[in-house]
Amino acid sequence: MHTPSQPGIPRFLQDGVLYEEYHPDNAFRKQVYCFWRLRTQYRLDMDCHYLVLPDACIDLIFDVSDHADGAALVMTPGLQAIELNLGRSFSYTGIRFHPGVWRQSQHVVAQSQMYSSLGVMDMAAVARKLKDDIHVEHQQTRLQDLVKHLTEHKVINETAWLLQLLAQPNPPKSVDELVQKSGYSRRQLQRLFRSKTGFSAHDFLKILRFHQALAGQNMDGYTDQSHYIREFKRITGITPVAFRGLYR
Structure with missing residues (x-):
């Protein structure tokens, strides 16, 4: 989730x-x-x-x-x-x-x-x-x-985009898996993600994976510890250890 x-x-x-x-x-x-x-x-x-x-x-x-x-x-x-x-x-x-x-x-x-x-x-x-x-x-x-x-007044939509995806305890780990679960073609999915969320499907999954790891829920989206540290640093600018030392 x-x-x-x-x-x-x-x-x-x-x-x-x-x-x-x-x-x-x-x-x-x-x-x-x-x-x-x-x-x-x-x-x-x-x-x-x-x-x-x-x-x-x-x-x-x-x-x-x-x-x-x-x-x-x-x-x-x-x-x-x-x-x-x-x-x-x-x-x-x-x-x-x-x-x-x-x-x-x-x-x-x-x-x-x-x-x-x-x-x-x-x-x-x-x-x-x-x-x-x-x-x-x-x-x-x-x-x-x-x-x-x-x-x-149509400023916002009545529901989130792919709400069922957000509710899953284990979200898809790749765009290919997301294509299979969503029922959209890869091209449709990429276009819809950009227009609906402002992110590519690939970047959106990175964000989901990051927050699951941050909450200590799931690390399965990363291939290994070095992958996790590298991606964490790309997002925050610092390592997970440094982050925990600086922020609550």
Whole structure:
């Protein structure tokens, strides 16, 4: 099962930075992996350099700090992690959509886009209301209402691309195996993956394999330990041992 993880808070800042995930109601689970909050508990002594790992999901992010400009950010890394300098005081909340839910994902991968409105909803107004919502339950209700709105206005799809693939405990290890399981031809599959997720089928499987290994679920996708270390380093820029030492 694809369980994307974002453990990108530096260990030496773990007391001052809080990251929380909470999962949607059943009606939204085909679209949303989780809702999340990332914020400082107090003003940090130094800037927080947060590492965002590739997960093939699309995040819709709201800055709910006092100095926010109100626009919503839509982003996802490509095949390599990106480091964001969030400063010393920040507060963000967001929606992590399953791969293929955000329409035109190919225009978001490895870049970001700012939106003042989505559908007919003003994003600054949404951000202000989220800022005023002290309780997680209230934020979740508001974000789920936003998901409904985005669905009605065709900003997002009603379900993830190949949701049954994401739900498998042991996803396909190769594009050939994916072709057999999906029922698409190789050419169809490559075209659909690009248009639906913004990733090639090959790169998408790399991301699934990486997150399964990161969660300690399954290492079967790698031929050996050196293959795992080499691919981990390509994605994060550092070895697994160094990663565990730097991030929680």
